[in-house]
Amino acid sequence: MPPSPPAPRLLLLLALLIACAASGVGCSAPRFAQLDRLRELHQRERRPAAEQVDAARGLLARLLPSHSASFEFRVVSTEQCGGKACFIINNHPSFDGEATPEILILGASGVEISAGLHWYLKNYCAAHTSWAKTGGSQLSSVPYPGSLPRVPAGGILIQRPVDWSYYQNAVTSSYSFAWWDWERWEKEIDWMALQGINLPLAFTGQETIWQKVFQRYNISKSDLDDFFGGPAFLSWSRMANMHGWGGPLPQTWLDDQLTLQKKILSRMYAFGMSPVLPAFSGNIPAALKLKFPSAKVTHLGNWFTVDSNPRWCCTYLLDASDPLYVEIGKLFIEEQIREYGRTSHVYNCDTFDENTPPLSDPNYISSLGAATFRAMQSGDDDAIWLMQGWLFTYDPFWEPPQMKALLHSVPVGRMIVLDLYAEVKPVWINSDQFYGVPYIWCMLHNFAADFEMYGILDAVASGPIDARLSEKSTMVGVGMSMEGIEQNPIVYDLMSEMGFHHRQVDLQVWVETYPTRRYGKSVVGLQDAWRILHQTLYNCTDGKKGQKPGCDSGVPRC
Ligand SMILES: *[C@@H]1O[C@H](CO)[C@@H](O)[C@H](O)[C@H]1NC(C)=O
Ligand SMILES: *[C@@H]1O[C@H](CO)[C@@H](O)[C@H](O)[C@H]1NC(C)=O
Numbered sequence: 119m120p121p122s123p124p125a126p127r128l129l130l131l132l133a134l135l136i137a138c139a140a141s142g143v144g145c146s147a148p149r150f151a152q153l154d155r156l157r158e159l160h161q162r163e164r165r166p167a168a169e170q171v172d173a174a175r176g177l178l179a180r181l182l183p184s185h186s187a188s189f190e191f192r193v194v195s196t197e198q199c200g201g202k203a204c205f206i207i208n209n210h211p212s213f214d215g216e217a218t219p220e221i222l223i224l225g226a227s228g229v230e231i232s233a234g235l236h237w238y239l240k241n242y243c244a245a246h247t248s249w250a251k252t253g254g255s256q257l258s259s260v261p262y263p264g265s266l267p268r269v270p271a272g273g274i275l276i277q278r279p280v281d282w283s284y285y286q287n288a289v290t291s292s293y294s295f296a297w298w299d300w301e302r303w304e305k306e307i308d309w310m311a312l313q314g315i316n317l318p319l320a321f322t323g324q325e326t327i328w329q330k331v332f333q334r335y336n337i338s339k340s341d342l343d344d345f346f347g348g349p350a351f352l353s354w355s356r357m358a359n360m361h362g363w364g365g366p367l368p369q370t371w372l373d374d375q376l377t378l379q380k381k382i383l384s385r386m387y388a389f390g391m392s393p394v395l396p397a398f399s400g401n402i403p404a405a406l407k408l409k410f411p412s413a414k415v416t417h418l419g420n421w422f423t424v425d426s427n428p429r430w431c432c433t434y435l436l437d438a439s440d441p442l443y444v445e446i447g448k449l450f451i452e453e454q455i456r457e458y459g460r461t462s463h464v465y466n467c468d469t470f471d472e473n474t475p476p477l478s479d480p481n482y483i484s485s486l487g488a489a490t491f492r493a494m495q496s497g498d499d500d501a502i503w504l505m506q507g508w509l510f511t512y513d514p515f516w517e518p519p520q521m522k523a524l525l526h527s528v529p530v531g532r533m534i535v536l537d538l539y540a541e542v543k544p545v546w547i548n549s550d551q552f553y554g555v556p557y558i559w560c561m562l563h564n565f566a567a568d569f570e571m572y573g574i575l576d577a578v579a580s581g582p583i584d585a586r587l588s589e590k591s592t593m594v595g596v597g598m599s600m601e602g603i604e605q606n607p608i609v610y611d612l613m614s615e616m617g618f619h620h621r622q623v624d625l626q627v628w629v630e631t632y633p634t635r636r637y638g639k640s641v642v643g644l645q646d647a648w649r650i651l652h653q654t655l656y657n658c659t660d661g662k663k664g665q666k667p668g669c670d671s672g673v674p675r676c
Pocket of ligand 2 (some may be wrong): 653
């Protein structure tokens with residue numbers, strides 16, 4: 119058959135590809151129809167512009183109340199941004215002395231406005247923000263209202279190179295958030311907005327949702343006491359690593375967590391973030407197995423549980439091929455949407471986090487992935503599956519055929535993978551860009567909320583750029599997937615910026631200005647100290663799970 123002439127669409131695509139190749143800077147972000155659709159949905163369902171401006175104004179009032187009148191904020195469309203989410207910092211055209219706004223910040227959402235405010239405070243006022251436990255904010259260097267530094271005429275436009283800035287690890291809720299109240303959460307959501315985070319996990323209160331779902335199967339509160347862990351161990355009972363440890367949870371606690379989650383979600387949406395909700399991974403209470411004796415259930419092996427005691431170890435995993443699997447998964451999504459009144463359509467699910475599947479047959483893996491997704495999709499037709507790629511780094515079980523089977527078990531574009539430890543062991547490089555599946559370049563950095571001083575600034579400043587500009591890149595975001603927070607603020611300060619940098623950061627300059635921001639003034643000795651830290655401790659992993667060569671040679675051991 120003679121070749122038919124290419125369709126006009128294809129020609130256009132070819133023209134684009136050629137243009138990209140010729141420009142030498144790599145193509146703009148890869149396109150996935152499903153993710154375009156997700157962006158459209160987010161645009162349509164987002165909170166009104168006035169509410170997003172209010173969220174950013176609330177943040178400013180908490181961060182820098184003395185300067186509430188110095189800034190004006192406005193939401194602009196992505197068209198005004200040049201097609202990508204952005205912020206624009208301008209001198210205010212009607213500035214007229216102390217009590218009038220001096221700086222006008224435009225942003226595609228409340229998050230971009232907040233990130234623009236942060237950018238201005240960092241780069242024009244030498245300010246520094248971090249968690250309260252790592253020194254809090256240094257804002258004494260911000261000039262008084264009426265004398266804020268002007269930006270270059272014409273303003274500054276900063277576009278996001280990739281759509282998403284992801285935040286959290288499936289275990290951060292246990293290592294860092296376990297005892298948080300709303301007051302602490304409010305601070306964290308402000309911190310997220312300043313860092314430009316628009317894709318945070320929102321895992322609080324999920325046990326209370328599970329309680330409602332399992333109630334439909336006549337599973338009682340006391341049945342579940344043996345299933346959920348205590349507040350500080352929920353991450354591992356959620357991931358089927360263990361059960362019951364540290365529990366049981368009182369009903370008042372469960373109810374309070376749900377109330378807290380509603381506040382968290384409502385604030386995240388007010389900023390224009392897209393919170394990621396949990397989805398069903400097959401993890402079930404023993405009581406469900408008793409109610410459905412013929413259901414296909416795998417009894418998992420021991421994880422790192424105390425003495426391999428069956429009281430805590432060896433949980434039950436409902437097989438994806440069982441009809442009950444999709445049914446429960448659907449109910450779980452529906453119950454969340456009912457409670458919260460909405461969703462941002464992105465769901466996290468990690469079936470095999472540090473649990474090896476019972477069979478290595480790619481067909482089995484693929485059927486498992488497909489069922490997991492079908493469960494999400496039957497609860498929300500527009501569901502996108504966000505999966506941690508930790509299993510591909512951690513467990514040698516995942517050879518290319520198994521990995522490919524899982525990644526391709528759903529239509530391409532319906533799953534986003536987190537390249538969870540990309541600053542040390544990037545998976546995208548050796549997996550052909552996750553076999554064409556969109557992924558987020560994440561810095562893991564921290565294990566188990568340890569707080570020694572370390573980090574690899576060089577890899578953070580260049581890794582996401584190299585990944586995005588690599589041939590046939592499928593990278594759609596950057597992220598921070600640390601197990602615990604509130605340590606090494608310099609590492610997080612730099613990593614968050616990577617959501618807005620288009621080129622490698624010149625760290626010599628960046629590290630030189632860091633102490634001025636952190637301490638509020640320029641001190642020569644401190645600059646020398648930070649230069650040395652950059653070359654030594656901040657050119658290292660924690661030396662445990664990372665195998666970065668070079669840390670041991672000629673520099674202090676980390
Ligand atoms: C739950 O219990 C009620 C009342 O005993 C019974 O009618 C119903 O069929 C049970 N449902 C399930 C799913 O076991
Ligand atoms: C970090 O270590 C690498 C070798 O592992 C070296 O090439 C690089 O120059 C170091 N960076 C700094 C800032 O010293």
